[in-house]
Each structure stands twice: as structure tokens, then as C-alpha cells.
Amino acid sequence: MQRKSEARILQFLREHGESSIAELSRLTDLGKATASRAIQSLHARGLIEYTGHEHRTRSSGRPGRALRLRPDTGLYLGIEVGFGDITLVLADAAKQIIACSRHQFSSAPTRLPTFSYVTSVADQLLDQVGGDPARVRGVGIAVAAPVDPKTGKIKRISQDLDWAVAEPMRAFSTHFRAPVLINNDVNCSALAELFSGRLTTDQTGVLLRMGRGVGGAIIHRGELLHGYSARAGDYGHIPYDPRGPECRCGGKGCYERYLSISAIEKDLGDTIDRLRERADSGDQKVQEDIRKRGHVLGSLAAVVSRTVDPDVLIVGGEVVRLGESFICAANERLQVLNRQAAPIQHASSRAILQHGLFEDEPALGAIWALIRNEQMLEKARMK
Numbered sequence: 001m002q003r004k005s006e007a008r009i010l011q012f013l014r015e016h017g018e019s020s021i022a023e024l025s026r027l028t029d030l031g032k033a034t035a036s037r038a039i040q041s042l043h044a045r046g047l048i049e050y051t052g053h054e055h056r057t058r059s060s061g062r063p064g065r066a067l068r069l070r071p072d073t074g075l076y077l078g079i080e081v082g083f084g085d086i087t088l089v090l091a092d093a094a095k096q097i098i099a100c101s102r103h104q105f106s107s108a109p110t111r112l113p114t115f116s117y118v119t120s121v122a123d124q125l126l127d128q129v130g131g132d133p134a135r136v137r138g139v140g141i142a143v144a145a146p147v148d149p150k151t152g153k154i155k156r157i158s159q160d161l162d163w164a165v166a167e168p169m170r171a172f173s174t175h176f177r178a179p180v181l182i183n184n185d186v187n188c189s190a191l192a193e194l195f196s197g198r199l200t201t202d203q204t205g206v207l208l209r210m211g212r213g214v215g216g217a218i219i220h221r222g223e224l225l226h227g228y229s230a231r232a233g234d235y236g237h238i239p240y241d242p243r244g245p246e247c248r249c250g251g252k253g254c255y256e257r258y259l260s261i262s263a264i265e266k267d268l269g270d271t272i273d274r275l276r277e278r279a280d281s282g283d284q285k286v287q288e289d290i291r292k293r294g295h296v297l298g299s300l301a302a303v304v305s306r307t308v309d310p311d312v313l314i315v316g317g318e319v320v321r322l323g324e325s326f327i328c329a330a331n332e333r334l335q336v337l338n339r340q341a342a343p344i345q346h347a348s349s350r351a352i353l354q355h356g357l358f359e360d361e362p363a364l365g366a367i368w369a370l371i372r373n374e375q376m377l378e379k380a381r382m383k
């Protein structure tokens with residue numbers, strides 16, 4: 001019984017980062033006496049610590065001494081494997097980001113890195129922070145391709161990938177001597193929203209992510225919807241205009257062909273950040289171009305709201321750097337097409353990034369996926 005209570009408290013702190021005795025006893029339904037006993041025991045064993053300041057509770061109630069996991073009890077490694085670059089985030093057990101790095105390994109944005117490249121940059125990061133590999137509790141990997149959620153196998157066999165065909169989870173797990181979870185990058189970004197609190201576990205949410213490609217993820221009541229071929233939410237290759245320009249998928253006029261970074265930069269002839277600067281300094285032509293792209297996003301959002309009708313619709317990815325006018329135009333179009341739809345919101349990656357280093361929701365989301373998996377395994381053990 002005591003062990004179960006302790007596991008509940010550890011899991012709660014792993015997910016929420018910080019709490020107080022009163023809040024823990026309320027939100028874990030353990031009751032004050034049981035929670036206090038469990039906390040005392042965890043504290044005596046050096047697994048949790050008092051931070052020295054007061055914890056503000058999430059609901060009403062008096063603040064109490066703040067508790068958190070001892071940061072040195074374990075490390076989580078999140079890796080975003082993209083086409084051309086790779087991003088790593090190292091977080092401690094208290095969900096604090098302690099290090100991150102980004103590497104560009106290819107100027108051709110069509111290649112994923114090899115297995116040995118991924119493991120070598122990960123080992124490098126651990127080495128730099130003096131992180132003992134034995135303390136790694138788990139490794140979450142986010143990949144820019146459809147992934148079989150059970151095996152971690154990448155469903156894009158045309159890619160010349162040395163870890164696409166074998167058993168990638170087992171291979172990485174053997175290397176890191178820790179559990180490994182591989183997920184699609186957009187799914188990971190959506191999970192990051194869930195853990196940041198923007199999306200709650202009683203809601204349905206859709207995340208549209210516009211970067212080099214356009215992807216989407218659907219979360220219903222805290223669970224990712226994968227679908228038959230792990231492509232649920234893959235909205236990028238729905239045609240916006242079937243007579244439009246050719247798309248890399250072989251189709252024509254797909255949403256991705258209007259909303260990805262490469263499409264926007266190619267069509268409008270400047271970088272995303274320069275376009276934003278020009279719009280801000282009053283260039284009416286660019287302002288109009290950005291509004292038109294916003295209307296395309298609004299049309300895609302209407303497709304999403306007609307099919308899924310989510311409580312929360314979030315957009316993220318580098319294209320969001322086009323600014324407020326882009327999102328406003330999208331919301332205007334969405335309201336015209338579907339007056340009952342939930343308005344589009346910005347991704348909240350900044351809010352969960354305590355150190356505010358860069359937009360790395362997929363790598364963070366991969367860590368949250370691990371933590372969530374630990375929780376499910378713990379629940380299964382208790383049954």
C-alpha cells in the first residue's frame with residue numbers, strides 16, 4: 001500500500017514538476033495522512049526534496065512548502081531527428097531542462113541521420129554535462145516520418161535509413177541501456193501541449209505543425225490517435241487546390257505546398273523572418289501575401305474542425321513566425337467557413353521551456369511520451 005502511494009506521488013511530481021503536501025493529497029486522492037507518510041519516506045530516502053519556497057496551488061487553498069523530485073535521481077533524453085538536423089534535450093527528473101544541442105548534419109533536407117550519428121551526438125551531450133549514462137531513465141525519439149507506435153519502425157522504406165528497417169527501439173535501447181520510445185515528431189509536439197497544460201486530458205485537441213512539411217496530430221482524452229497506418233492527422237497532403245502547383249508527394253496543390261516554410265519562401269521569394277520584418281515595416285504587398293497564406297491555413301482549420309470538431313486547435317512550427325496577422329487571417333477565414341469552430345491558438349512551446357532556449361517541442365514531447373509511458377507501466381504493475 002505504502003509503495004503504491006509513493007509511486008503515485010513520484011509519478012505526479014514527474015509529470016507536474018512541483019507540488020505541496022496539500023495539493024498532492026488532493027490531486028492524487030491519497031488523503032492527507034497517507035500522502036504525508038509517503039512523502040516522509042520518499043524524503044528520507046533522498047528521492048524528493050523541499051525547494052525552500054512556497055508552492056502556489058493550482059486551485060484555491062493555502063500555499064505550502066514546495067516539493068519536487070531530487071533532480072539528480074535520473075535523466076531523460078529527448079531527441080528530435082529531422083531531415084538535415086537533429087535536436088537534443090536533456091531533462092532531469094524534476095523536468096528541468098539541463099542541456100540541449102542542435103546539429104546540422106546535411107545541407108540536403110531530405111535525409112535522416114544514421115543510427116551511429118544519432119547515438120554519437122547523444123553520447124557527446126551526456127559527456128559535456130558530465131551526465132552518467134547509467135542515470136538515463138529513458139530516451140524519447142521524435143522522427144519526421146510516420147512511425148509504427150508499437151515497434152518504432154519508420155514507415156518510409158524508400159528512405160535509405162539504416163534504422164528504418166530493423167528494430168530501432170531495441171537497437172537504441174541496447175545502446176543507451178534504457179527504455180526507448182520512438183514517435184512521430186508532430187505527435188510528440190502534441191504531447192508537449194498536453195503536458196504543458198494547454199490541452200487537458202478531458203479534451204480533444206488537434207495540433208497543426210508547419211515547418212519544412214505540414215503535419216498534424218489528434219489527441220482525444222489524453223491519448224494520441226494513430227489510425228490504421230499511423231497517419232491520423234496527416235493533413236499536409238490533402239489538396240487545397242487540385243489545379244495548384246506540384247507537390248513533393250506527387251499530388252497537386254496540397255496544403256503543404258502553400259503552408260510549409262519551403263513553399264512560402266519559394267513562392268514569396270524571401271526568408272520567413274525577412275518577410276515578417278518587411279510586413280512589420282509596412283510593405284503592403286508582403287502583408288497581403290501573408291494574409292492570403294493565413295486564409296489557406298483557415299481553410300485547412302475548417303477541414304479539421306468539420307472532421308474532428310476539437311475543443312482546442314493549436315498551430316505550431318516555424319511558419320508561425322510570420323506573426324499575428326497570419327493567425328488572425330486564418331481565424332477570419334475559419335469563422336467564415338465554420339462559425340462554430342474553436343479558434344486557432346498558438347503552440348505554447350515557450351511556456352514549457354523554462355530556459356527558453358529554442359523551439360524544441362518535439363524533443364520535449366518525446367520526453368513527455370516517455371514519462372507518460374512510465375506512468376502506464378506503473379499502473380499496469382499495480383493491477
Ligand SMILES: [Zn+2]
Binds near residue numbers: 236247248251254
Ligand atoms: Zn502533397
